[in-house]
Structures are given as C-alpha cells and as structure tokens.
Amino acid sequence: MRPYLLPFLLIVLLFTGCREDGETISVTTGELPVPNVVRGTVTSVVINTSGESVQDYSITGLSEINDPNPDGSLTIPSGMLDPNGTVVQVTSPGHWPETRVLMPGGDGDLRETFVLEPKVKAGTLNPAEGGTITLGDNFSVTLPENTVATTEDGEAYDGPIDVYVNHDPPEDQEEMLNSPINALAQLENGEMAALESYGMMDIALETPEGELIVLDEATPAEVRLPLKAATEANAPLEAPFWFLDPDGFWLPDGVATLAPGCYVVFIVASGGYNVDIPHPVTRLCGRFLDAGGFPLTHSPFSVNVVGGMVCGASRVDCNGEWCINVAADTPLAIIVKDPCDTSNVFIVEVDGVPANNSRDLGDIVIDLSNAAFFADVVNCEGGLVSGAAPVEIWAKGYGGNDGQYFAPDEEGRTVVSVVECDEGEVVVQAFTSDFRAASPVYRRTSEDALPQSFVVCGDLEDDEMFELSIGAEDISITELAAIYWPNNEAYNWQVRAAGLHKGDEYVVFFNFSEPQEGAFSAEDARVVIYRLAPGQELADGRVYVRPDGAINLEGTSVSSTGDEFSGNFSTTMNLQNNAAQTVEIVGVNIQASFRINL
Known part of the structure; x- marks a missing residue:
C-alpha cells in the first residue's frame, strides 16, 4: 500500500494567520471606483440550467482564462480581476446572456459556474391586432392595437412579433446569483448606486427570422412582472425601472407601477431590465468559516436590505473571503442557506455602513452541513506532484454521483469542504487530469476533521x-x-x-x-x-x-x-x-x- 503522510503545519498557519477573530475595520475610501470593463473574448466551458455543457459561446470581460475545471466551472485568479469589480458577460446562441460583476475578496481564486438559461419563445403577437401573452399568474406581455414597429435599422415592420421572456424573481437566491444583481446603477447625475431588486427580466421582440424589433415610444409593450404576496406587501407603489447597458451598468428607463400581484412596466426594445430601488453604494468584506474553523470555500450568499429585498449576491473565494458592493446607510442582512436543508437559513445582521466606505466584518462562523478538512497532495516520495497535467481532488467520485471538485494550490494544498447531506461516508481521491497517477480512495466520516494527505502515484506498486x-x-x-x-x-x-x-x-x-x-x-x-x-x-x-x-x-x-x-x-x-x-x-x-x- 502507498505511504500516508501528514505535512500540515504550514497549511494551518496559512489559513489561521490572516486575520484576528472578530476584527472590524471601517476604511473611508472616498467615492468607490466603478468596475473595470475589459474588452476581449476568450473561450471556456459554461453549462445550461440542466447542467449540460454549452459549446457555442463567448465570454467578454476577462483578458485571459485558464482551462475549465472538470465540472465546467472556471477558476479565476484574484489578480485577474479589478479590485473594484470586473464585468463579465457570457453569451451563446439560443440562450439568454449572463452578466456578473466579479470582485476579489482577498488573494484567493474565485470559482464560477455560468449557468445559461435557454431562450424559449413565449408566444407570437400581431402588431396590428395587438394582444396578450399570459405566462403565469400576474405575468404577461401585451401589445396594444396598431403597434408601430421597426427593425433595428429603422425599416417599418408589420409582420408577426415573436416574444421571448425570462423572469428572475427577487425571492430566489439561485436566480439572483445568476443575474446582474451586483452591477451598479448609473444615475442621471452620473453618480453610482447599489440596487435593491424587486425583480429582473430578459425580454426579446423578434421577427420569425430572429431579427430584433423596436417599438415606437407611443405604442410600447406592457409587461407585468409577478410578485409574491409577502414581497408585494412591502413594495413601493412606484419604483424606478432600469435597463442593462452593454457595459454592465443599470441605466434609468422609466417607472414601474405596483398593481395587484405585480409591477407594470413598459418597454420598446429587447434587453435586460430591472425594477429596483437605488441606494448609495458601500462595500462589505469578510470571511466565512464553519464551526471547525475551516473556510467555506465557494459558498453562495446574498445580502438583503433589512425589511426589504436583495441588494447583492455572490460566492466566496477558495479561502472563504469575499467583498461585495451593497446598499449604504441602511441595516443589512447577510443570508446563507444550508444546501442540505434550505429551510435552515443563517442570517448575519450588519448595521448600516456609510456611503463610499469599506467595512471588513472579519471572520463569520456559518455552521453548514459540510465535512471539511485540510488536504495536501504529494507524490510517492512525499514531494510535490510534478508533470504537465494538473492534479484534481474529487469528493464522492469523479464527475458523477454529485461529485465535488477541489483544486490544490501551487504548493499542493487546499481545504476540502464537502456538502454531505446524508452525514455518512465521504469518499475522496486525487489524481492527475491525464489519469497517469492517482491516490488511493480515502473513505472518511462526515464528522472527521483530521487533515488528509493524498499520495498520488502512477508507478506499479510492489504489492500490485x-x-x-x-x-x-x-x-x-x-x-x-x-x-x-x-x-x-x-x-x-x-x-x-x-x-x-x-x-x-x-x-x-x-x-x-x-x-x-x-x-x-x-x-x-x-x-x-x-x-x-x-x-x-x-x-x-x-x-x-x-x-x-x-x-x-x-x-x-x-x-x-x-x-x-x-x-x-x-x-x-x-x-x-x-x-x-x-x-x-x-x-x-x-x-x-x-x-x-x-
């Protein structure tokens, strides 16, 4: 059998020597700079909502990128991102574009999975006759009679109009994670604002051949965006309506009016829209740890205005650290859901932070249903694994059975934080991506927090x-x-x-x-x-x-x-x-x- 090694002292120092527990820092930075927009297209792997790979796509906003991870996610080094946020957009034919603002929380890598939602036709309307497409309770698109329409190049159009709609309800954290909720708004006076969302949508008006249609300002389309009863009860009678600019900023585009069960808005062009309350912008940073002191790597979370709606959603980095732009001058609630029991919600309340500040909340303990331990990867002789192929660590098996992927750093070290809802055995293994070398399969209990050394060998062993x-x-x-x-x-x-x-x-x-x-x-x-x-x-x-x-x-x-x-x-x-x-x-x-x- 292969040897079992435990060189972990440096790992512990690496993760515990960063910050004192409970340290809170408030740093006045002046006006927060806007996110950096990088133009350039690179290729990578994204998935659709069914978890299948999308092959025909492009990504803008990242000047370069590493190869995709085996699970389709992208590891994005913090040094590649602007400290004030980088706007990243993924597009693919037949899917709605996905725009995110990625902000580093420290020097740890981010791991992002871009989930593209399929663009499904809601129905077809005749501009002369008008009509309504009903998509659900209090959810519809209406064209008035004698709608005036043109193609994008200004030519008059009176043919059928295909309507495509995608709604992101503000109560759904997963939808908010895959939305531009972190994009800042640019007010008419040029100032930046953070938005508290009451619902987003993508909408497209097209000819049957796929050419975009523009409506006259005198005959806009009416869209009713549904609200849950609890949301409606606290929703303002009128809320600003916003359009997502191609550069990744929300721009004013009218007013949304509250009606029974929905907000009513009017649009004349295809794009991404948002019903949001603007707030002065500030920044929160922190680090999530589990009850054992291990970082919660890549965990999703959202930030809500207390008594209101979500104003930010993101994921932590590989060290559990994060930074996010949020609403200023109002109490906030950081929300983390237990992936094994979504009714178990961890809420960390934060007093209002003045505008244009950056507050570090220090270490925040979130006791999720996870098995976590320090790990390192060594070769047969106990040294670093070398070679052309990178090393992958998988929990629950490679690729299938809800397998979870972890990447060791350049020193062969990482924290493995496994979502294990059954509280049973956790199966973990490390191997090179070319399959030339592998560790044994290690079977651990979900409560086991002892460090694990993955001994990755490719040679025929004496007892093999x-x-x-x-x-x-x-x-x-x-x-x-x-x-x-x-x-x-x-x-x-x-x-x-x-x-x-x-x-x-x-x-x-x-x-x-x-x-x-x-x-x-x-x-x-x-x-x-x-x-x-x-x-x-x-x-x-x-x-x-x-x-x-x-x-x-x-x-x-x-x-x-x-x-x-x-x-x-x-x-x-x-x-x-x-x-x-x-x-x-x-x-x-x-x-x-x-x-x-x-």
Missing part, C-alpha cells in the same frame, strides 16, 4: 500486478492508476495501465462496475488498449478493440477491506488505426491478470 500479453508478446506494465468514476456509463472505476515494448507505448484503459467476487457480465467491464509510437497522441495511434465489448472478466476477488481487486480476463481484439479508422489485424489474442490497489 498487471500482466498483459498481446498475441505472442508479453508487455511489461510499469504504470498503474485506478480512478473512482461512478456512473460512467455502466462503470464505476477506470484503471490506466501502461508500459513500453519494442519502442511503442501500450496504454490500457480498463473499466468495470463495482468490484465483486467471481465473474462479470459482458456489459459490466470493458478494455481498450492503445499502441502508440513515440510522441503519438491517443487519437493518432493504433488501438486494440473488441467490437462487442466482451472481455470475459472472471476469477475476481476483493480484499476484506475493499481496497484491493484482483482477477483476469481473456478475449480477442481487432487492431485498428485510430486516425485512419481502418482495421489492420483481426482476432488478436489478449490475456491479462491483475491485482490493483483501489
């Missing part, structure tokens, strides 16, 4: 074995790494084994379901074997495959502790050219026996 023969050739396997990957089709494990033979590299990917005694059915195990010339990538080399997938995995056994799996398989495979997609040899005899540490 993987013997492989292809035809009449015995292939010497020297590398072995097992990855826990639940719900990867029918499989829960992927093993990479590799070795050199006569100048070629042979790379085996062996997948199987949960380890068990005896034999496996054909659909519960598979093998592919790549044969690569020096310098070749997997996609360019040759590969041994079994067309029907059957490998006859049998004679398997599992140790009493469940951390050792052994067995053998024998099958015939075809050798194909992976680049040319041609078959070179059929019916090659493949035999293997193995003993693998899991």
Whole structure:
C-alpha cells in the first residue's frame, strides 16, 4: 500500500494567520471606483440550467482564462480581476446572456459556474391586432392595437412579433446569483448606486427570422412582472425601472407601477431590465468559516436590505473571503442557506455602513452541513506532484454521483469542504487530469476533521500486478492508476495501465462496475488498449478493440477491506488505426491478470 503522510503545519498557519477573530475595520475610501470593463473574448466551458455543457459561446470581460475545471466551472485568479469589480458577460446562441460583476475578496481564486438559461419563445403577437401573452399568474406581455414597429435599422415592420421572456424573481437566491444583481446603477447625475431588486427580466421582440424589433415610444409593450404576496406587501407603489447597458451598468428607463400581484412596466426594445430601488453604494468584506474553523470555500450568499429585498449576491473565494458592493446607510442582512436543508437559513445582521466606505466584518462562523478538512497532495516520495497535467481532488467520485471538485494550490494544498447531506461516508481521491497517477480512495466520516494527505502515484506498486500479453508478446506494465468514476456509463472505476515494448507505448484503459467476487457480465467491464509510437497522441495511434465489448472478466476477488481487486480476463481484439479508422489485424489474442490497489 502507498505511504500516508501528514505535512500540515504550514497549511494551518496559512489559513489561521490572516486575520484576528472578530476584527472590524471601517476604511473611508472616498467615492468607490466603478468596475473595470475589459474588452476581449476568450473561450471556456459554461453549462445550461440542466447542467449540460454549452459549446457555442463567448465570454467578454476577462483578458485571459485558464482551462475549465472538470465540472465546467472556471477558476479565476484574484489578480485577474479589478479590485473594484470586473464585468463579465457570457453569451451563446439560443440562450439568454449572463452578466456578473466579479470582485476579489482577498488573494484567493474565485470559482464560477455560468449557468445559461435557454431562450424559449413565449408566444407570437400581431402588431396590428395587438394582444396578450399570459405566462403565469400576474405575468404577461401585451401589445396594444396598431403597434408601430421597426427593425433595428429603422425599416417599418408589420409582420408577426415573436416574444421571448425570462423572469428572475427577487425571492430566489439561485436566480439572483445568476443575474446582474451586483452591477451598479448609473444615475442621471452620473453618480453610482447599489440596487435593491424587486425583480429582473430578459425580454426579446423578434421577427420569425430572429431579427430584433423596436417599438415606437407611443405604442410600447406592457409587461407585468409577478410578485409574491409577502414581497408585494412591502413594495413601493412606484419604483424606478432600469435597463442593462452593454457595459454592465443599470441605466434609468422609466417607472414601474405596483398593481395587484405585480409591477407594470413598459418597454420598446429587447434587453435586460430591472425594477429596483437605488441606494448609495458601500462595500462589505469578510470571511466565512464553519464551526471547525475551516473556510467555506465557494459558498453562495446574498445580502438583503433589512425589511426589504436583495441588494447583492455572490460566492466566496477558495479561502472563504469575499467583498461585495451593497446598499449604504441602511441595516443589512447577510443570508446563507444550508444546501442540505434550505429551510435552515443563517442570517448575519450588519448595521448600516456609510456611503463610499469599506467595512471588513472579519471572520463569520456559518455552521453548514459540510465535512471539511485540510488536504495536501504529494507524490510517492512525499514531494510535490510534478508533470504537465494538473492534479484534481474529487469528493464522492469523479464527475458523477454529485461529485465535488477541489483544486490544490501551487504548493499542493487546499481545504476540502464537502456538502454531505446524508452525514455518512465521504469518499475522496486525487489524481492527475491525464489519469497517469492517482491516490488511493480515502473513505472518511462526515464528522472527521483530521487533515488528509493524498499520495498520488502512477508507478506499479510492489504489492500490485498487471500482466498483459498481446498475441505472442508479453508487455511489461510499469504504470498503474485506478480512478473512482461512478456512473460512467455502466462503470464505476477506470484503471490506466501502461508500459513500453519494442519502442511503442501500450496504454490500457480498463473499466468495470463495482468490484465483486467471481465473474462479470459482458456489459459490466470493458478494455481498450492503445499502441502508440513515440510522441503519438491517443487519437493518432493504433488501438486494440473488441467490437462487442466482451472481455470475459472472471476469477475476481476483493480484499476484506475493499481496497484491493484482483482477477483476469481473456478475449480477442481487432487492431485498428485510430486516425485512419481502418482495421489492420483481426482476432488478436489478449490475456491479462491483475491485482490493483483501489
């Protein structure tokens, strides 16, 4: 078995030497500078509301970005962001744009997942006849009779108008996280303001071909935005109405009028809109810790005006630190929901902060249902893991089973803070993103706060074995790494084994379901074997495959502790050219026996 190391003193110093408990700082900074807007487009990974990757997209606001994390999120170094906030926008055909203002809370990285909502047509209206599209209780879009419309280039238009609407209710924290709630408003006198939101929407008026339509000021569209009864009870009779400028600032665009169950607004053009009360702007900073003193990494939170609505929403960084622009001169409530019990809400009340100030609230304890511990990643000899591929730490397994991803820093250290709602066993593992090296799978109780050292090795261990023969050739396997990957089709494990033979590299990917005694059915195990010339990538080399997938995995056994799996398989495979997609040899005899540490 691999050694177990605990070099953690420096980690503890790193996280506890930053700030004294309860320290409160109020620093007068003068007028708060507006967020920096960087023009440039980079590519990354975003997801839609179903959690699926969106491929055709662009991101503006970040001059550069690292590769996306395996879970689709983006790690954004604090040094890449303007201290006063950076406006970031993600766009994709068929989705509503998402605009956020990202502000560093310290020197820790932010991890953001941009969730794009699909752009779904609400209905079609005829401008001559007018009419109403009802989307729900107190939620509708109406065109008056004889609506005057033009295309964006000013040409008269009297054809059908397709209407698309997306509403962000102010009571929904998740919606607020994925909205421009942190964007500042620019008042008519040029001053900046923080907004207390009574609801946002995206709306698009288009021809059937997708060209945007503009309405005449004399015949605007009426939109009714729904309010919950509790919100309506305290809502002002009139509230300013705002339009989101392309640079990421809210600009005045009229007045919203309270009606039974909704606010009534009028629009003439497509875009993002907001019913908000403006406040002078100030800044709050702080750090969230759990009851054990561990940072709550990347936790979402919102800030509400006491007795009012949300005026900011964000996520903390990898050190639990955050800063956010909020409403000044009014009592505020910081709100954090327990992800395992959304009825369990933590509220931290803050006295009003004068405008154009920055107040550091120090450490704030939020006792969520999370398992947290310090972790570091080392190689077989106890040093830093080196190589081209970064190291990933996963709780609950790679990718599936609600797996949670954590990235160690340059020193191989991090805090793993796992949302574990069942209070059961927490399964954690570290491995390199190319699957060449992996730690054992460590099983911890959700209450265990002891540090964890992930020993990431890619070499065949003394108590491991993987013997492989292809035809009449015995292939010497020297590398072995097992990855826990639940719900990867029918499989829960992927093993990479590799070795050199006569100048070629042979790379085996062996997948199987949960380890068990005896034999496996054909659909519960598979093998592919790549044969690569020096310098070749997997996609360019040759590969041994079994067309029907059957490998006859049998004679398997599992140790009493469940951390050792052994067995053998024998099958015939075809050798194909992976680049040319041609078959070179059929019916090659493949035999293997193995003993693998899991």
